[in-house]
Amino acid sequence: MKVTLVHWSRGDREFHPGVAALSAMLKKHGHDVKVIVDDDRMTPDDYAEHLNTFAPDLFGFTCMSFQWKPVQERAGWVKASSDVPIIVGGYHPTAVPDKCLEDPSIDMICLGEGDFAILELCAKMESGESLTEIENIWTKSVAGGETTIHRTNLRPLVQDLDELPLWDRDSFDMDRLLNDVGKLALVWGNEIMPVYAGRGCPYACTFCANSAWLMMYRGKGRFTRKRSVDNIIDELIYLKDRYRIKRFEFWDEMFALGTGWLIDFAEKYQEKVGLPWTGFVRAEICTLDILQRLKAANCQILAMGVEAGNEEFRRRHLKKRTTDKILIEAFDNCREVGIETVASNIIGLPYETPDLVRETIALNRRLDPHALYFFHFAPLPGTELYDICQKEGYLDADQEYWYESADNLIYQPTMNEDDLQEVWMEFRSLQREIEKKYE
Numbered sequence: 001m002k003v004t005l006v007h008w009s010r011g012d013r014e015f016h017p018g019v020a021a022l023s024a025m026l027k028k029h030g031h032d033v034k035v036i037v038d039d040d041r042m043t044p045d046d047y048a049e050h051l052n053t054f055a056p057d058l059f060g061f062t063c064m065s066f067q068w069k070p071v072q073e074r075a076g077w078v079k080a081s082s083d084v085p086i087i088v089g090g091y092h093p094t095a096v097p098d099k100c101l102e103d104p105s106i107d108m109i110c111l112g113e114g115d116f117a118i119l120e121l122c123a124k125m126e127s128g129e130s131l132t133e134i135e136n137i138w139t140k141s142v143a144g145g146e147t148t149i150h151r152t153n154l155r156p157l158v159q160d161l162d163e164l165p166l167w168d169r170d171s172f173d174m175d176r177l178l179n180d181v182g183k184l185a186l187v188w189g190n191e192i193m194p195v196y197a198g199r200g201c202p203y204a205c206t207f208c209a210n211s212a213w214l215m216m217y218r219g220k221g222r223f224t225r226k227r228s229v230d231n232i233i234d235e236l237i238y239l240k241d242r243y244r245i246k247r248f249e250f251w252d253e254m255f256a257l258g259t260g261w262l263i264d265f266a267e268k269y270q271e272k273v274g275l276p277w278t279g280f281v282r283a284e285i286c287t288l289d290i291l292q293r294l295k296a297a298n299c300q301i302l303a304m305g306v307e308a309g310n311e312e313f314r315r316r317h318l319k320k321r322t323t324d325k326i327l328i329e330a331f332d333n334c335r336e337v338g339i340e341t342v343a344s345n346i347i348g349l350p351y352e353t354p355d356l357v358r359e360t361i362a363l364n365r366r367l368d369p370h371a372l373y374f375f376h377f378a379p380l381p382g383t384e385l386y387d388i389c390q391k392e393g394y395l396d397a398d399q400e401y402w403y404e405s406a407d408n409l410i411y412q413p414t415m416n417e418d419d420l421q422e423v424w425m426e427f428r429s430l431q432r433e434i435e436k437k438y439e
Contacts, residue, residue, distance in 0.1 A: 001122050004056040006036045008070045014039065014183045015174075015194060017251060018062050018090060018114075020167035025115050028165045031122055035171035038074065047074065048081040056084055057125065060118070063090040064209075065380050068100075075105035087121070087137075089114050091209045094216070095382030101140050101149055108139045112154055112216065113199075115164060157221040161199065162231045166238075178243060187278050187301055187342060187371070191246040193239055197265070198226035201253035203282070206319050207307070207346060210253055212382035224257060229264045236273045247300060248277040255279035262290065266297035276300035283322050283330035288337065295337045302334055303342035306367065308349065309360030317351055319384075324363065331367040340438075343369035347423060348377040350388050353414045357423040361430055370438045372431045376420075379410060 003026055007016035014037045023033045034054050036042075051059075059078055063071045067090075075086050089110035093100040097109050108131070110117055117136035124131055131139050135155035141148050158164065177184040178191050185192035200223040204211040217223050236248060256262050256279060269277070278301040286302070294302075306327060307318055314320045334341045343364055347357050364372055379386040379395060389395050394410040 001058065001126050002032045002034075002054060002056045003058045003060065003118075003122065004034050004036060004050065004054065005060045005062070006038055006071075006074065007062055008038045008040065008067050008074065010067075010070070011039045011041070012182055013186075014177055015169075015172050016062055017167060017194065017196065020169060020172070021164065022060070022089075022114055022118055023171050024165040024168035025119055026122065027168060029119055029122075033168075033171065035168075037172065038070075040070070042074075044077040044080065047077045051078065051082045051084065058122065059084045059086045061086070061088045061090075063088050063092045063100075065092045065095070066378070068092050072103055072105070075103065079105040085125075087118075089118075092381065095209070095212060095380070097138050097151075098149065101138065101147075108137055111136050111138065112213065113157065115158060116155065154217065154220055157217055157223065157225070159221050159225060161225055161227045166235055167196075174243060178245070185249050186251070187249060187303065189247070191244055192249050192278070193243060193245045193247070194249050194251050195232075195236065195239070196227075196251050197232050197255060198224065198252050198257070200224040202257070203254070204319060205305075205307075206317065206384035206388075207349070207377065207380070209380050209382060211384065224254070226258065226261055229261065229268055232265070233268050233272050236269075236275075240273065240275060245275060248273075248275055250277065250279040252280065254282060256281045256285045256290070256294075259290070263293060266293045270297040274298055278303065280304075283327045286330035286333050288333050291333050291337045291339060295339055299339055301340045301342060301370070303344060304330060305344045306360070306364060307344070307346050308352070308356065309345075309358075309363035310356050313349075313352070313356055317349065317385075327363070327367060331369060335368070340370040341367070342371040342373060343367055345372070345374040345427070346377050347374055347427065348410065348415065348420050350377075350385055350392065350394060350410065350412060351414055352377075354419045354423050357415075358426065361423075361427055365430060369434065372427075372434050374424075374427045374431070376424075377410065 005019045005023055007019045019035055023035055026033050061071045071088060078086055085107045086105060087108040087110060088100055088106055093109035094111045097111060100106055100109050117134060120134050121137055132150035133152060135152050137152060139150045181190045201210045202224045204214055214223055276298050280303045283304050307320060308314045311324050331341050345360055379389045389410050394412045396411060
């Protein structure tokens with residue numbers, strides 16, 4: 001069976017782990033897969049040409065909330081040229097499945113993890129069986145002008161990640177991406193290879209899409225899962241031999257969970273791989289003992305979420321109970337053992353004031369990270385803060401899921417557009433100081 005999978009990249013990060021995982025699973029089972037990376041320059045004619053030359057039996061899009069409008073547009077292009085069934089998966093259709101199926105161009109959506117769901121879908125399409133009872137897959141039918149949505153349950157989570165095939169990197173131009181800064185790695189640089197050691201995060205931060213998945217998958221198996229250390233090391237050795245790589249970047253939602261696993265990983269990585277690496281961690285795990293082990297395994301950079309600088313605000317509104325003391329100790333400990341740090345922050349949160357943002361700036365100044373990131377708050381459907389924004393009337397009815405500049409903010413009484421622009425520039429000033437200090 002022929003399957004097309006599309007990642008709309010808006011011209012920056014061109015590698016998508018979900019697409020790579022699904023493509024690998026489908027190819028492993030004999031399907032012909034073409035991956036399209038749409039950098040926002042593709043046209044309806046480009047899609048029509050692909051449909052004519054490849055003639056897929058299934059056309060899939062991955063979609064986060066900020067990608068929804070471009071995905072809708074491109075699904076319309078596909079339907080204008082072909083009657084191929086269109087499926088959309090990812091965080092956005094998982095959060096608002098009924099809304100996505102209202103789009104006339106979209107035939108199916110995939111909720112949650114799709115590794116085995118898409119495999120079953122393709123098998124049943126090939127055999128001509130009904131598609132209405134596949135777990136994780138919602139379909140729709142139209143009769144007499146009425147649309148019926150066929151909803152199904154979620155299948156249990158894959159517990160043994162070692163049984164999944166390695167990401168399909170061959171469908172992406174990895175050699176080019178590795179040498180093109182901004183096209184692949186999350187932390188700035190080139191020749192940095194993204195990898196993963198596990199799936200899931202046990203925390204339910206109110207701003208994060210992970211919290212919705214955590215609730216949705218209750219009773220469906222262990223949510224936070226790790227690959228075996230040997231399975232990961234084997235892949236890293238292969239990638240090191242196959243590509244020109246300076247550093248590995250672990251894309252796990254939360255890399256360092258489980259002290260025993262972490263110690264085993266550090267020892268084997270140091271012995272068999274050795275390249276510098278980056279991970280995303282919680283400040284709570286950054287004890288001197290753990291960090292010394294990670295440093296010995298050539299850990300170069302650890303990124304941590306600070307989010308907001310007021311401890312009570314973090315606890316009350318973000319459900320993040322990391323104290324200032326823990327954050328300061330984590331960054332200080334990293335500095336002591338020689339691991340660089342990245343601090344990630346959000347501004348423009350519900351109930352936040354300019355003075356609260358300035359507390360975030362002050363805390364980051366004390367943390368003194370080697371790199372500082374800050375982002376406008378994006379109210380993601382399915383999250384607690386999105387529901388709060390709706391309840392409080394903070395969302396404009398015409399506002400889309402694209403929050404990249406200060407003129408796209410939630411409309412709340414505690415911080416207006418001018419306030420947000422002002423504190424944004426203050427944050428940017430600190431960012432420049434840090435860039436100059438560590439350049």
